[in-house]
Amino acid sequence: MTKFTIPRITFWRCVTVLLAVLVAGIVVRRFSFGLGSISNLHDGMPWGLWIGFDLLCGVALAAGGFTITAIVFVFHLEKYKVLVRPTILTAFLGYLIVIGALLVDLGRPWNIWHPMIFWNPHSVMFEVGWCVMLYTTVLFLEFLPFVLERFGIHRPLRLWHRYLTPVLVLAGVLLSTMHQSSLGTLYVIAPQKLHALWSTQALPILFFVSAIPLGLAMVSVESYLSLRAFGKRLHPEILRDVGKATAVMLLFYLTIRIEDIIVRGEFGNIFAFDAASWFFLGEFVIGGLVPMFLLFRRDIRENPLALMGTQALVVLGMIFNRMNVAVTAFQLGTGADYIPSWMEFVLSIGMVAIGMILFSYCVRNLPVFEEGPVEDPRPADPIAEMTR
Amino acid sequence: MSIYGLLFDQTMCIGCGACEQACQAEHDQEPHKVTRLDDNSYNWVQDLGDDVYSRHFCMSCEDPTCVSVCPVAAFTKTELGPVIWDESKCMGCRYCMLACPFEIPKFEWYSVNPRIEKCDMCIHRLSERLPTACASICPTGATTFGLREDLLREAHRRLDEDPERYTGRIYGEYEAGGTAVLMLLSRDPAASGLPANVPQESLPYLTWNILEKLPQVIPVWGVFLGGMYWLTDRKNAVADIEGYKREHDDD
Ligand code: SF4
Ligand code: SF4
Numbered sequence: 001m002t003k004f005t006i007p008r009i010t011f012w013r014c015v016t017v018l019l020a021v022l023v024a025g026i027v028v029r030r031f032s033f034g035l036g037s038i039s040n041l042h043d044g045m046p047w048g049l050w051i052g053f054d055l056l057c058g059v060a061l062a063a064g065g066f067t068i069t070a071i072v073f074v075f076h077l078e079k080y081k082v083l084v085r086p087t088i089l090t091a092f093l094g095y096l097i098v099i100g101a102l103l104v105d106l107g108r109p110w111n112i113w114h115p116m117i118f119w120n121p122h123s124v125m126f127e128v129g130w131c132v133m134l135y136t137t138v139l140f141l142e143f144l145p146f147v148l149e150r151f152g153i154h155r156p157l158r159l160w161h162r163y164l165t166p167v168l169v170l171a172g173v174l175l176s177t178m179h180q181s182s183l184g185t186l187y188v189i190a191p192q193k194l195h196a197l198w199s200t201q202a203l204p205i206l207f208f209v210s211a212i213p214l215g216l217a218m219v220s221v222e223s224y225l226s227l228r229a230f231g232k233r234l235h236p237e238i239l240r241d242v243g244k245a246t247a248v249m250l251l252f253y254l255t256i257r258i259e260d261i262i263v264r265g266e267f268g269n270i271f272a273f274d275a276a277s278w279f280f281l282g283e284f285v286i287g288g289l290v291p292m293f294l295l296f297r298r299d300i301r302e303n304p305l306a307l308m309g310t311q312a313l314v315v316l317g318m319i320f321n322r323m324n325v326a327v328t329a330f331q332l333g334t335g336a337d338y339i340p341s342w343m344e345f346v347l348s349i350g351m352v353a354i355g356m357i358l359f360s361y362c363v364r365n366l367p368v369f370e371e372g373p374v375e376d377p378r379p380a381d382p383i384a385e386m387t388r
Numbered sequence: 389m390s391i392y393g394l395l396f397d398q399t400m401c402i403g404c405g406a407c408e409q410a411c412q413a414e415h416d417q418e419p420h421k422v423t424r425l426d427d428n429s430y431n432w433v434q435d436l437g438d439d440v441y442s443r444h445f446c447m448s449c450e451d452p453t454c455v456s457v458c459p460v461a462a463f464t465k466t467e468l469g470p471v472i473w474d475e476s477k478c479m480g481c482r483y484c485m486l487a488c489p490f491e492i493p494k495f496e497w498y499s500v501n502p503r504i505e506k507c508d509m510c511i512h513r514l515s516e517r518l519p520t521a522c523a524s525i526c527p528t529g530a531t532t533f534g535l536r537e538d539l540l541r542e543a544h545r546r547l548d549e550d551p552e553r554y555t556g557r558i559y560g561e562y563e564a565g566g567t568a569v570l571m572l573l574s575r576d577p578a579a580s581g582l583p584a585n586v587p588q589e590s591l592p593y594l595t596w597n598i599l600e601k602l603p604q605v606i607p608v609w610g611v612f613l614g615g616m617y618w619l620t621d622r623k624n625a626v627a628d629i630e631g632y633k634r635e636h637d638d639d
Pocket of ligand 2: 457458459460461462463473477478479480481482483484485504
């Protein structure tokens with residue numbers, strides 16, 4: 001028997017409840033008065049924070065899912081196996097959040113399934129829609145064994161792992177590479193509406209390539225957060241190698257990024273020191289070059305705290321990049337004015353919060369980490385724990 | 389290719405606004421003053437000062453971006469010329485608004501079941517062989533309706549006859565790959581409040597260029613991944629034979 005206890009009132013519980021009430025209120029408002037009543041979107045700015053953050057960043061941050069499964073199952077670098085389950089869970093939840101955000105952002109969400117019956121293969125959005133549907137299904141199937149295991153259903157699991165897992169992994173990597181890049185392709189059709197520093201035919205390639213270091217960085221940051229929250233021991237040797245890989249993939253991405261700008265003859269724009277150039281430098285130097293150089297240094301990689309800080313910078317840099325494409329570049333290109341309303345922010349934060357709550361629920365109840373469900377959260381001293 | 393089109397000659401427009409009113413009546417909208425295109429205004433006569441005016445409405449592109457981007461094929465380019473939207477398919481993603489080079493589709497921001505609203509070039513009239521409402525009411529002939537071919541020829545004739553009068557080109561001849569609507573302007577597009585940086589080629593090609601490669605890219609990428617899977621797995625097997633402990637992955 002479980003004892004009934006009144007939940008303790010803590011600061012974070014209050015925040016969560018408040019957030020939940022606000023989100024519910026905003027959703028009700030949306031479905032009573034329309035999108036205009038909760039957002040600052042308008043005809044000149046049809047996509048804003050939700051597409052930029054919830055969709056583009058949400059999908060990008062789920063990139064750990066395909067990066068790690070590819071490394072472990074496709075390239076058989078099995079020492080990274082401990083990272084697989086948490087990243088699959090994150091990716092799965094990430095995609096659920098993306099769908100949740102879409103349901104709010106779409107004008108007619110009850111038609112969200114229409115791409116299944118009304119086909120338009122010429123539309124990038126059509127591809128995006130299919131990728132979301134299929135990849136979420138794949139992630140669900142990758143996630144399902146956690147649940148089966150939890151309930152002790154082992155026999156089908158063995159067959160599952162032998163025959164289905166390889167197929168799922170290959171399909172998942174394929175689909176998510178397509179999805180990452182197609183989000184970049186979305187903007188290729190409006191080259192004249194984006195500022196020159198971001199407006200390029202290479203967006204799909206850039207979105208895909210940048211998803212790899214981002215995925216790796218996300219995995220590292222998640223490991224750190226899991227340590228903070230659930231006392232999961234980090235695997236310093238593994239995260240060190242992940243750091244190395246992040247550095248190389250970042251170098252790869254930044255090279256393509258800058259080459260693309262040079263080839264298009266827009267290099268001068270970088271040093272115009274107007275709004276666009278500052279936003280670009282923020283994304284490229286602070287969120288790209290700086291963490292790359294740091295990650296190439298051994299002393300940084302060997303210091304867990306510095307390593308995590310640097311990886312977090314990579315994540316921020318990529319979020320900055322996606323937001324720049326979706327919001328900054330579009331505004332600079334069209335002159336549309338837009339600052340997200342507080343309700344847009346609350347909804348986005350709410351989505352992230354829902355994801356974190358679900359993550360922590362799964363971690364406690366399902367064998368996400370090697371040792372099975374986590375019993376006792378929170379180590380006494382996370383920093384000491386990390387360097388143990 | 390559009391059969392019909394519209395020709396707007398800025399030098400002949402007197403800004404009377406009759407076309408605005410006719411458009412509103414034709415589409416069962418409350419008569420109202422228009423200050424910009426929105427979900428309730430498909431046609432706007434903009435006062436540019438000095439008795440010069442410009443008109444804003446859907447250009448009815450020959451290869452419409454909106455048709456290409458809509459994930460559920462809610463937009464159709466009709467043979468007659470108009471580009472129309474199908475309420476029963478749309479899911480409200482607003483990609484058409486983001487992509488349209490002329491910023492024409494508008495959204496009902498304050499509706500629970502929002503529609504995409506834009507000029508439909510009076511498709512219902514065209515299919516009865518009637519000109520659009522705006523063209524049939526225009527008192528000066530600034531807006532004329534006809535076969536696109538004829539209109540284009542007429543526009544070139546006017547341009548050749550009196551080059552000084554116009555900006556030297558026909559807005560819509562090449563914009564976004566050509567549009568059913570043609571405009572003879574005495575002021576630059578930018579000065580006329582029209583998008584000035586519209587690419588001079590059809591836009592759907594930009595993304596189709598990428599999408600059409602997918603059927604080739606996917607198999608190659610799939611084979612690469614599958615190959616890597618097999619290759620690296622075999623390496624493990626070899627290592628196994630050489631006496632390394634192999635961790636079984638059946639957990
Ligand atoms: S002007 Fe815009 S809405 Fe009209 S047909 Fe062209 S792309 Fe479509
Ligand atoms: S808003 Fe509707 S019409 Fe426009 S692209 Fe999306 S689904 Fe198509």
